[in-house]
Amino acid sequence: MMQRRLYRRPLLALAFVATAAISLSACASTTATPAATATSDELEGRGPIQYVSSPDGSGAAQATIDAWNAEHPDEQVTWVELPLDADQQRQQMVQNAQVEGSAYTVLNLDVVWTSEFAANRWITALPEDAIALDEMIPATVDAATYRDTVYAAPYYTDGALLYSRTDLLAAAGITNPPETWAEMEAACDAVLALPEAAGMSCYAGQFDKNEGLTVNFSEAVSSAGGSLFNADGEPTVDTQEARVALDFLVDGFATGMIPEEAITFQEEQGREAFQSGRLVFLRNWPYIYKALAAEDGSSSVQGKFGVSAIPGLDELGVSTLGGRNIAISSFAENKATALDFITFFTSQEQQRERLALSSRAPVFAEFYEDDAIVAKYAYLPTLLTALERAQPRPKVVQYGATTAAIQDDIYAALTGVKSPEEALENLQSQLTTITAD
Structure with missing residues (x-):
């Protein structure tokens, strides 16, 4: 047993607690007028791009990048690996955005950062017709939306x-x-x-x-x-x-x-x-x-x-509601390639393979109703219950x-x-x- 601490409270019950967050160090500035919904034609430029993310020990993200690169020799994706710590990830992305750097193209964002990055115009509004939003769990789409504008594609979702x-x-x-x-x-x-x-x-x-x-x-x-x-x-x-x-x-x-x-x-x-x-x-x-x-x-x-x-x-x-969104840096080059990569990266096919490699929860609702998938990943019905009860985190900038x-x-x-x-x-x-x- 541990020694009791100075400030002891009557033990009502053990706190088997868990999550719900807002995110990280170093505050960024406040509001900006949201962009209108983008169209695919507005995202221009093709060529090499950079995918910016934390390490992925499962190999799932690298497998997706390898599959893309094999089919797009002139639009290769390079993985820029950030620290494992979420606070440090955000700090490096914010620093790049504040100097309007073009070194980062596609950003892997914690869902709680999306509003901040959108409000500061650090990420670009996405064309909704490029992503199968109507097939995704509604809460995941909401987490990628700021002031009625979609700024990111849901990548995977999370519940405790x-x-x-x-x-x-x-x-x-x-x-x-x-x-x-x-x-x-x-x-x-x-x-x-x-x-x-x-x-x-x-x-x-x-x-x-x-x-x-x-x-x-x-x-x-x-x-x-x-x-x-x-x-x-x-x-x-x-x-x-x-x-x-x-x-x-x-x-x-x-x-x-x-x-x-x-x-x-x-x-x-x-x-x-x-x-x-x-x-x-x-x-x-x-x-x-x-x-x-x-x-x-x-x-x-x-x-x-x-x-x-x-x-x-x-x-x-x-x-x-936890998880990650994929967004395009406002200061990046080759945004047309970035949009195509995001569409590929968040597709049902890639989410199915990612589930097998990493247990990352898919954002497409049909995965949770597929008997063959549930038989293999028995935790999915429980996770869906958690997601249905989950509270969205406040969109604090x-x-x-x-x-x-x-x-x-x-x-x-x-x-x-x-x-x-x-x-x-x-x-x-x-x-x-x-x-x-």
């Missing part, structure tokens, strides 16, 4: 999943996944009392001081019935619902039900902890499913885990400053530097100032 050690739950006499935080706590108590669970911890999410912390906190608030912003775009973090959510997190660390090491967890550290058998429950994205289910001996939980929707305070929790403020205050609460009350009061003040600019 709860990964559970179903073998240990069964051994403890538990047959159904938890739907509430109280049920989660009770399940942990039962499992951790088993001899075969010796040395394990209960739950982890992403609590390192980066975008994942913003995601986990905001989903906790949503799952407690609150929100980070109201319908008018005003911050609402100094509320009872937000206090309940943050108390859950602080108490989880204070009692050791969330292991101390989880304060350093990003997505991959959490995956490694669950895959090596150190956790009963893990909140993470669908992409880790393939690694957990690997039959090559690399996963100690192969055949021993299941997925379900995340739990909430009184009922199933509320995921946020100042994503950088917003997420930095959230990370600062929530991390301070989790590490005992601030009380939950102090953290939320200060965060409310910070977000009010940021969104007023």
Whole structure:
């Protein structure tokens, strides 16, 4: 058990929390008049282009690029690889945009950056007839839209999943996944009392001081019935619902039900902890499913885990809509080639191959209704449930400053530097100032 922290709250239930974000450091400027819907003829220039993205260990993106390059010898795509950390990715893209650099052509954007990049005219409006938007999950199209104009093509979508050690739950006499935080706590108590669970911890999410912390906190608030912003775009973090959510997190660390090491967890550290058998429950994205289910001996939980929707305070929790969009830099050359590449990159055929290689969730609705696909990727119906319950993140233009403020205050609460009350009061003040600019 961890030593209890300075600011102890009565433990109502373990915070098995998760996501919902706004994004990254260094705030960019505010509003700009949106462009009218583009047409394909307005995107001119053909020739080599650059695809700008984080690393992809699955090989899925590289396979798509290789397939394109084989068919387009005069319009080759070069992958410009950015850091794995999302904050650093955004920072480099913003820096290129601020100097109107042409080194980046096609940008792989977190869905929460799209409004910021569109408002600042860093990306170009896309012709809607070039992308099969009517065949995609509506929420993914909305995440690529700013002020009724489509600025990006949905690439893949994401919703939070709860990964559970179903073998240990069964051994403890538990047959159904938890739907509430109280049920989660009770399940942990039962499992951790088993001899075969010796040395394990209960739950982890992403609590390192980066975008994942913003995601986990905001989903906790949503799952407690609150929100980070109201319908008018005003911050609402100094509320009872937000206090309940943050108390859950602080108490989880204070009692050791969330292991101390989880304060350093990003997505991959959490995956490694669950895959090596150190956790009963893990909140993470669908992409880790393939690694957990690997039959090559690399996963100690192969055949021993299941997925379900995340739990909430009184009922199933509320995921946020994650994922990535693909956009064209306003300052790039060869935009006609870029549009064709985006159409190819986000096609159903490529999404099918990407699903097989990386478990990245497709944006086309029909994948979730295809019996053959669901038989192979059993988590898809659960993910669809999460996506149907997911709350879209507020389209705040100042994503950088917003997420930095959230990370600062929530991390301070989790590490005992601030009380939950102090953290939320200060965060409310910070977000009010940021969104007023």
